Amino acid sequence: SLVLSPQRRIPEEFNSFVARTNTCGELRSSHLGQEVTLCGWIQYRRQNMFLVLRDFHGLVQVIIPQEESAASVKKILCEAPVESVVQVSGTVISRPPGQENPKMPTGEIEIEVKAAELLNSCKKLPFEIKDFVKKTEALRLRYRYLDLRSSQMQYNLRLRSQMVMKMREYLCNLHGFVDIETPTLFKKTPGGAKEFVVPSREPGKFYSLPQSPQQFKQLLMVGGLDRYFQVARCYRDEGSRPDRQPEFTQIDIEMSFVDQTGIQSLIEGLLQYSWPKDKDPVVVPFPSMTFAEALSTYGTDKPDTRFGMKIVDISDVFRNTKIGFLQDVLNKPQGTIKAICIPEGAKYLQRKDIETIRKFATEQFNQEVLPVFLKANRNWNSPVAKSIMEEQRLGLIRLLEIQEEDVVLLTAGEHKETCSLLGKLRLECADLLEARGVVLRDPALFSFLWVVDFPLFLPKEENPGELESAHHPFTAPHPSDIHLLYTEPEKVRSQHYDLVLNGSEIGGGSIRIHNAELQHYVLATLLKEDVKLLSHLLQALDYGAPPHGGIALGLDRLICLITGAASIRDVIAFPKSFQGHDLMSNVPDYIPPEELKPYHIQVSRPADSE
Template structure:
């Protein structure tokens, strides 16, 4: 028996009993006549004691030679600790060791295995198996496991069936780039790793499994960000014989359950906002509604004077920064420089101070009087003591720029509190999105999303006006889930493919199996997919998903621990009928 107890289990009630512990050496302290060794496992730390009066000389010397991260087993008697440590669960006791075994020695690790480590991110990624020994990383992975277990429990209790779908599928031209896998037995042909199980879950609905879910790996060969990985995990769900309202109600229930069970928080309201409203009020389709600073469109009250910057703009829009009138001119200039960075791209910023005495002072006083500025305050909801920040330009660009400024200011003002949760449904997305470079439309979600009832005919006359039967679930300014009611008949799906630029032959080659399935009695169906990595990170009070993934890739999509991707042997390339010229 390697251990009778974990290293976080023993307490005062065990005094006088024998215990066997196994774990890693956290640190040793040698006072000459006594040696203390902290032994650690994922449950906690226990202090071992060896002293000249009660420990054999050979055993005491063995303890002195223990190095950090040695794997050891210690047997002994649980005794009361003279100097108690209230910071750990085992702080009332220590183990007087009478038998010590070294199970494995360790090289000195490249960074300290402690909560506040001295290892940089790159180093810890290279030695991720050591990083996982640290309590913060372990806690994140345990937290992720808890969320996944609660998801399975909830959906299973609601009658959902977990079904595994294939990882080796067919490449499709929609969405992000596929990772492709050459087939040795089918020369010149390739599998793709799935970006989602979309078509398979629709086929399961055709197959009569009316409630499906899967916690599944998905793959996208695209540029990376802090909240993106080339492989990621979805909570993938589909239901038959449902309308949008059924889906929203079902997955509000799941989200409420997770917030209650994981965070102990009751959330009753899930407000709904159309895509157009979200863009007009917040400048993006995943707004953080934990705080205000809603956009105020100022065209009517700002384009009547001789200020050509505003007069020539498609949109003049501003936000009221609470308490912002306290900013110095230097601080406001820094804000202006911030929005002019290439990452944001604004040409400049106009500001207006809302003084405590009810007067206003703006950077464009030459063009606007007090009455004008009072109207700016009314439109943006600014109060005395606030600062109004105004941007202008092309509608789409300026909304994006002001949205970035809004989020930056909220971060600086401490308005994005990680222990507050504000879910939001965003609905009525455009069905199609225009690619300005090519002039062609592509599906905003995917080509299987149905248009809102009664809007199919608009595809021919005004495709940009067609709204999708689609919905995103937003939590704290992050999209955590998205889905739609699907097209379930061949004729409508054929029309959709045509408007996406597929010829009938191309549609049949790519999606003939799905079109054929629709001819055998496909039920109305819809679903949603949650990003598990992102959901776990937000519930854990963070927005970077990498900290909640056991073995993540870096920003270049590399696994620096196993050095992947890597070249493969020339013989393997020959077997796969591939030739690589480097």
């Protein structure tokens, strides 16, 4: 059935300023005897006797009058095709005894119609507007205006609107934040390879659509605005990538005179306040985990903490192993042996699953994975079972808390690689178990986690001798590590924090550098960036910039997780396809060369651009 409001009772005012007196979905026994006017779509018709009228709020049954005197009303209601829009006026009456429909919120009543008007007729539809009718996503996107009539899209978009409204109330009305719009026609960010360009009317000069209002939010703090937020449109040109959109929305926040704890408390309060009332309430404070711990326990910086299967270092168990490749690894300075234990894995995982897992490990990580099956007979079933000594067996049972019917996946190598591999396998196995009916991750459970103490810099992928920012160059170093900036910058931790929900990163932020000299040192000396592109920001820091920090939450992803939608495209009214196309209106499209002239650009032939 159609669901309107995940958050609050429907106010009377849904009917303000319009001809209707009520929505279809709101009528109950308490309305009996009332004269009502309704506007809606014909959902279906039965034997020219009844029709079901639908609006955004729900369904209601309408009786088609059969008397001679109402012939014109009957004609309208019987001839209008399904999904035509009609306005009907009549009386709310009880359904005859035994005819009530308890599955329908309006199932106790029906409408005795006296007048009807066909507002607009509907041609034959490309698909039916019924939840059970399966449609391909391409068809849904092509006819998005019809897809939006589905109860799921109505629910998703209305929940999104209401949640954002609550966030605004919390920030603006309760905590004195100022909603400030920042430009989207801006300057190319140093290293901003993923920014769309917008030609200007000055030859060779371009605007850029920024990936976030990062510079502006910091400049607002320099400008003394104290507490800024914006539901900000951001742009990222990544070509074709699944579940990414070229434009997306973030809840963008910045505060002066704040530390990491302050931002975290603010966000915990924000989510608690705005959380949909039809979900279990959010419990605060959220647990926190260092980046190092997240990596070593979950093999990722965005752990899904709804279930166990944590990574365990079992190097000590195998110090005296006779198993050759484990021995080799442990003899190396960084060598470790790690494992995860899959509860009841022996029951649910099949040989071919294990083969897939081992192949994945070899191909993607160039690593061996050893499976160990723990059958009920306590005979371990593994390629290396015979080489595992009893003492080692007991050690493993203790460290991994192994039960009968579990499977252990074991791998050896350097810390980071083994953790990453097992982190991936942990999620892979969770999917496999759930596909076979095990409930590992409760869909009603929302498991928030702060991940903190990230490294400030990472070695550049293409040139590991140089450093790049782990997040962005404005992130402040951890106060305890500042001295290392000048000696061992690769060891400096940052004041960056990520917010993770059910294994997805839904936000990230940091305390920023507010000292111009330090910012210049990071940009010019450590990162070797062209500081000219950021001279306005460096200058601003020199004019009494307050200490400040902030965060951005990815709204599309957050709403997607809350609604349980399959894709962020299901929480966006008019999303682009994988390829960045609007399938409804054929976008992007060719433009005649004369319309490009004012911008002093011309299209390169493919040969030119190589």
